[in-house]
Amino acid sequence: MNSILATIFQVLFILLIAPFAQGFVRFCKARLQGRKGASPFLPYYTFATLIKKEMVIPKASSWIFHVVPYVVLATAVALAAILPLLFLGGKLASMSDFLIVGGVLILGSIFLVLGGLDPGSAFGGMGSSREMTIAVLVEPIMIMVFGAISFVTGTFAIDGMVGQSLIWAHPYLLLSVFAFALVALAENARYPVDNPATHLELTMVHEAMILEYSGVYLAILEFASAIKIAVFAILLSNLVFPTTLFVLSGSVSVIVAIIFGIIKVTLAMGLLALLETTIVKMRFYRVQEFMSIAFFTAMFGFVIALLSSIMEVSFEYHTMFAVLSILFVILLFGRARSQVMLRYYALSSLSIAGIAYGLALVFEEERQHLLIFAIVTIIIKTFIVPFVIRYVQRKHKDLVSLPSFLRPASSYFIAVVILIVTFFILKRTPIVGLVEFDTLLYASIAMIGLGLATMIVHRNIFSQITGLLIMENGVTIFTLVTVRSLPLLIELGVFAIIVVSSFILSVLSSRIREFHGSADTEELRSLTE
């Protein structure tokens, strides 16, 4: 099968399955919410009906109003033609350079925004302003994600990137794929960035811009957004499972490619429906937090890819768990609710148990000690300590949510700065050559720094406890690196101290709050009588 035929085939497939994708998400959401839901094939009828209806053109609009639907649909169809969705090596494969794909996406957004401003209504202006902001914040994330992947694979075209087995050979690219999933949510106007189901000011971004369109134009715009979501779903699945694509040279079974495509769309839409049922839509001014998380995850992935190729660190389990533990602490940094912070702390401690397990795989003679250490860490730090703290808080009926001094985006930025500073300090100190595991040493020092920063940045006195616990985690990793396993009695003693001290500190914090009437360190600073 030659490449032109393959491209045409791929475009037709996407055009046919796009309404089903949109309908299937709605259907799954309805079922998950306990309703019967409309048939997943309803959008086909919807589009057919819309085409027959009369259009109403607002008087205040100009020629741009008429041009917008065509351009938006053209960009969506271009995406379906360029990207490697069913086949690898289609005719337009060399055009799937990630910057060009980004440019095509933003061209569609630009015209949609202009179409929102044209009718001269307040709804349209609001939707346009919000959509343009989201498009702006998405662009650096796309460059970081695809920059990392192209750095690792050596090619700039998405066609070439997908063709290699990414995740299994380079596990840190999972971070980039995760960031890309967040970008896909933002681009397609899904939770938590936008709600495609309502038409209220509070929740509209995409819907606000197409509010004035009706009839054929509305059908075109809805079709374009359905195509986009189908394309992103299949592209994400291809990044994670590249073997389901078919290379054109070689015996290809078209039927199998189509079946795989249908399976990918169905699974992805089902997962999307599950996600939308579980999480809430964010307030629009918090979208910067969402985008900051995506950006720093992507940059993290890029920097790890860079460093692992330079320093030739072989990627073993304990390194991966060390990275995970640091990642959870950074995520903890931007949060305010103590329950969420404790959850991330528990996950971080779980990763430390993973480090111990990874080391146990490497060092045979101390295996038993390390495994016992891992199990005890899980029991105590993941379950008992958070439980103790929350028990004390609940007993004293404490409202424990106070923002930190910095906004979340700035918090992540400070965390990254601490990581960079730690890296440069470690490069200068002579201890690095003596110890075997450089990454673990780096993780321990970074975690101590981050714990200290948590104590400084957060205003809540309960966060101080969390900061101390993080620092203690850092010291634990340091012990794992240098001594590798302590005698059992000492370890049990240390764990007991952690539990008891967290209990005492929580009780103390509750008492302070009762006595002074506030848990905010800003207010506790002033002298009382």
Next chain:
Amino acid sequence: MITIDLIAFGFFVYFIGLFSAGIFAIIGGQWRKSAQLFVLVNVLGFLTGVTYLYGFAPKEIILAEWNSFFHFSPTINLLSAIFFTIISGVSSLVGVYGIRYFELYEEIYNNSLAQFLIVFFVVGMQGVLLANNSFIFLFFWEVMSITSFFLVMTERSESSMKAAFLYFIMTHLGAAAILAGFLILGGGSLFFDFSQIAIASQGLSSTLLALSFLLFLFGFGSKAGLVPFHVWLPEAHPEAPSNVSALMSGLMLKIAVYGFIKIVFSFVGLPAWAGLVVLIMGLFSGMLGVLHAVLERDIKRAFAYSSIENMGIIFTMLGLSLYLFAQNASMEFNGIANLIIVFAIFHAANHALFKTALFLSSGVALNRFHSKRLEDMGGLAKIMPIFSFAFLIAALSSMPIAPFGTFFGEWGFVQNVITLLHGTSLDVAVLIVMVVTLAVIGLVSALAVFAMVRIFGISMLGLPRSGHVELRDEKKDYLLTFPILALALLVVAFGIFAKPLISWLASNINSLNSFAQPQYIVTSKLSSAAVFLVLAFIGLFVYAIKTFFAKRCVQRSYQTWDCGQPINETMQYSATAFSAPIRFFFLNLLKREKILKSEPIVLTNPWIRKYVFSLSYKSLWKNKVYQPLFDIVNFFADRIKAMQGGRIQYYLLFVLGTLIVTLIIVL
């Protein structure tokens, strides 16, 4: 049959033609004839430049040798020819625009004086390009600066005078720095020939080399609008008439880039930190420029800040290239460094085209709405559809999007940076800086898109927000629309032919500096023409399908949906509101004052209130950096003023002091 003599002849006719156009304007007062001659002469100059580029490209041609006249031998080489061609082409289109524009503003401007000054402004710019020694370079630089100073004051209003004086001070500080740099290079001689730069820089000690580099950076950077030397740009460019703003922003800034490339890239043995300093200043300029372009409510100030952003991007590329050249241990980076310079020049060429188009469009909008504020504009697309089409293409061409030329400059840069990251001989710190550069360039490009969409959307779409728009027929203003459309389509052409242009430029790049290797790195198999064709094809295909499927679609026209409550033009989103999320997200980087006063209209009813809202931006740089400097200088000037109070004893004391100091130095 195209000989060197023909090209030399072309250049001479060009300059003589420009002089005569200037004389026409000032004597006779026939500015219209002068403008027409100006357009013709510039077309001739453009053709001469193209002939040179096509036939003789990297060779340097000396057009004449007038040794008695300050050793002036006008020389043309690849770099100056590129900028010469662009300046002539753009000036001819701006001249066409000016014919109609000056007609509209006949009562306010002194047209013949303005035309005379514009002609000599272009003479100054082209003269800088042909200069072969420092004296001639600075002479034409001064001609350029002084004519533009008077041009900024054309309107003779209070604010334009203030802006013109600020511009005058900054440009002369810059010129003084460039002069000092030349004096250091030339060892005190005023007629320092440019072919000696490499040799002269090798003879300097490292402190002198660093000092001259910093002086040139300040001189050219302040002219180009690099942060922190940019304070004059957002004041001066908006006050000038629109065609003059277009010339200043589109062309004069490129002369600064030309000067920087010609002089600094010929230095031998620059330290590595020099490139990093330029890179970081470029990133700052990009970020600050685009952030203010997004937030400004005056259309021309927003465009001026966008110029600062683009200059920032160009200097980022140049800084990275300088840093790579300084890695002299292995010559492996020279190929990539040369290629990055090529992308910077390509981006500069595109910027000259689209920025001119944008400023010309702002002139039309200004003329229709009689106000520069975006809050007063709106709805022009219904009244002037062809102009709005031209403005749309111009605005799209300013964004890094696929079929336009601006895309290929940044695309090449990003690709080369990612390729560089594989280079293991570079310092880890610099690799992290490069990753941060990628992220910042991504953010800056996206914010540039936001800024242009906002300006175009608010000024052209919806309904006129102040309710007042001049309803002249669009056909009378065809001379205003045609140059904008031509410039925008040129950017599209640059985008379609990007690959052949960049390859040709890269293969000829050896002439720019002394140590360059002829090999260059081909980046990808992508053909730029193919991108344009595919997008156009799919667009037409979609239109055809719609016409086929929905032949009988009916449409009727009705007012915008208003939920039962009649809406008017003041209920639309305003420019301030459109950029509110960005203002919120980047609040830490800005200094803004927001005052919201609410008081009840009737004291007994607290629910019906009157709101007064004001939002203003303060320039951080002006208040925290420049104002204290000015205050210190003023303080010392006040103290010294006491000496010139008229008492003869002080004068004698001053003369005595000078004599003693001179004797000490000499003896």
